[in-house]
Amino acid sequence: MRFMLAVGLAWALVLSVAPLRAEEITVPEGMADQVEFWKRVYTEVGTDGGLLHDSANLSVVYEVIRFPEKLRTRSQRQRYVDRFKAEYREILGQLAEGKREGLTPAQRRVLELWPDDVSNATLSRARSRLRFQLGQSDKFREGLVRSGAWEPHIRRTLKAMGLPEELAALPHVESSFNPRARSRVGAAGLWQFTRTTGRRYMRVDHVVDERMDPFLSSLAAARLLEHNHSVLGSWPLAITAYNHGAAGMRRAVRTVGTDDLAVIVDRYRGRTFGFASRNFYAAFLAAAEVDFHFERYFGDLKRDDPVRTTSLEVPDYVPAKALAAALDVEMATLRAHNPALLDPVWEGNKRVPRGFELRLPRGAAAGNPSVRLAGLDADQRYDRQIxxxxxxxxxxxxxxxxxxxxxxxxxxxxxxxxxxxxxxxxxxxxxxxxxxxLPRGESLTAESSGPAEPVPESGVYEVRQGDSLWEIARRYDMHVARLVELNDISADAPLRVGKTLRLRPRPDEDGAPA
Structure with missing residues (x-):
């Protein structure tokens, strides 16, 4: 990646290695102050402090706040910030009443942050726009170190898809390049996909969550960004849509009547188009600039070495312990390189799914991993999940x-x-x-495997002594959830001998047969 930020009426981000036109990723006219603000957040102040600023005009930063070391809890720090807010709210109120003579040093300093012709009405509105932004320089530095592991792969993925390689800076904004990151709203992984959006491009369930795999989620993020660009037609809108959604950005364009992001940020008042969405593109540009010139901000920094793995497809449903034994690798090594496999797999409650692309660090397995995997004992290879x-x-x-x-x-x-x-x-x-x-009789050993019992012609089953929903569902190759749904019962309902259970929908009901 190579780009320059030049200040004129607007800064232009110049791409030297991207198949798309250089002007497509730019700092829109009027957004340079936002980019500078986020550069300060990423480089000037750590999480032990932050910037007290105007939430609409990011060129107005009232104070760089540093937390005393004794203030460690969130509530203590919030009360500390609130004292600063009260002080500046009072100053702005005095200035909003027209006071321009006999100013205290603090009042004069605040007034000088605004244009010479600032109105009393603007200063009055500013009283309600005081906002504190926690610093991120320490987290950004840590993210730069971690980015060495994944950024080369991300750039190759973007380049292969014909997308600007600068998009590789997005994880700085989303997760500080932490592949294990989880947000309070349920977003997860390097690219912070929610479950809903993630399922459009990846497998996300209680066995496998591909959001946690940096390789798979990077491809998914590239596909999402590609989709956003195809729908919205510009990178400022497409990147903002990564946070606000393509539909939300289409609505913003229609409402304001322009596709100029700077105008949209200034005028659009969508219910969910809050501070984070308004600033997402500016934060991305700042992150890309700091990432490219990291020595300027953080000095000599050693990034992590790129993760290099080999992968092979798991041919059957196989317990994780059996895979580790067959490949002669530690379970911890297997788990570290396959973060998409969730706890139930590692705890033995689920098997590694058939077709899963298993990753190993290069050279970790002795011999040819595919040959070793092919030598798995038959009683460790299953044709279905637990x-x-x-x-x-x-x-x-x-x-x-x-x-x-x-x-x-x-x-x-x-x-x-x-x-x-x-x-x-x-x-x-x-x-x-x-x-x-499952019993070994349901493994892939040919001499012992057998088909499920056929569903009776009546489509119903009469409960016998000792039956459970689990046993009945297994007997007819059904999921317990399907049996529960067909009979409108709870999964742990006691079964009465002689009770009839439906194994398929009634003829007059919609739904696939069991």
């Missing part, structure tokens, strides 16, 4: 009590169900339970 079991939460139940009932760990239930807290469950919620292993 099925899910379910429990419907009842009023008053706790996660620890449910775990004790089924003889599993509470942490297993938390990870299997992507729960944010062990205390946040509700009556009626359906929880997945760690699955029981």
């Amino acid at each position: 099925p899910d079991r379910f429990h419907t939460v009842r009023r008053g139940q706790t996660l620890s009590a449910i775990a004790a009932r089924y003889g599993v760990r509470t942490t297993e239930l938390v990870s299997l169900n992507n729960l944010r807290s062990r205390n946040l469950i509700r009556a009626g919620q359906v929880l997945r339970l760690p699955g029981e292993d």
Whole structure:
């Protein structure tokens, strides 16, 4: 990547290695102040402080705040910032009343941050626009170090798709290049995909979450950015859409009547088009500039070496321990290089799925990994995943009590169900339970494998002594969830001998046969 930021009426980001026209990624006229602001955030102040500023006019920074070392909690720091806000709110109120003579040094300094002809009305509005931005220089520096592991791969991916390589700076804004990052709203991974958006391009479920894999999520991010650009026609809009959504940016363009991002940022008042969305493109440009000239801001910095792996496709459903043994690698090594596989796989409650692209550090496995994998014992190769079991939460139940009932760990239930807290469950919620292993008779050994029982012509099953939903579903090669849905019962409902269960929908019902 090579680009220059030049200041005139606007800064232009000049690309030397990109198949798209150089003018497509630019600093729109009127947004240079925003870019400078975010450069300060990324390089000047760490997370031990920040900038107190006007939320609409980012050229107005009232104070660089540094937290005293004794203030460690969020609430303590918030109260500290609030004192500064109160002080500046009072100063702005005095200036808004027209005071221009006999100013204190603090009042004069605040007034000089604004144009000479600033109106009292503008200063009055500024009282409600005081905002504190936490510094990020320490996180950005850490991200620069981490970026060495992934940035070369990201650039190759972007180049192969004909996209500007400068887009590789986006993870600085999203996650500080932390592939394990998770946000409070459920976004995850290097590129901070939400589950909803992630599922458009990746597998995201309770067994595999490809958002956590930097290789797979980088390809997904490139495809999303490519889609945004095809829909919106410019990179300022396409990059902003990474945060606000393509539909949201189309709505902004229609509402304001222009595709000029600077005008949209200034005039659009969409309900969800808040500070983060308005500043996303400027923050990206600042990150790209700092990334390219990192020595200027952080001195001599040693980035991590690029991650180099070899990959092979898993031919069947295989327990993770069996894969590690066959490949003669430590489980910890296997887990570190395959972050898309979630806890249930590593805890033995699910198998590595058939077709999964398993990654190994180059040279980690002795001999040819594909040959070693082909030598897996037949009783470690399965033709299906360990099925899910379910429990419907009842009023008053706790996660620890449910775990004790089924003889599993509470942490297993938390990870299997992507729960944010062990205390946040509700009556009626359906929880997945760690699955029981299938009998060896259902492995791929030809002499012992057999088909599921055919569904009776009537489509119903009469419960027998000792039956469970789990056993019935397995007998007819169904998911327990399907059996629960067909019969409108809870997954842990007690079964009465003689009760009839539907195994397929009634003829007059919509839905695929079981």
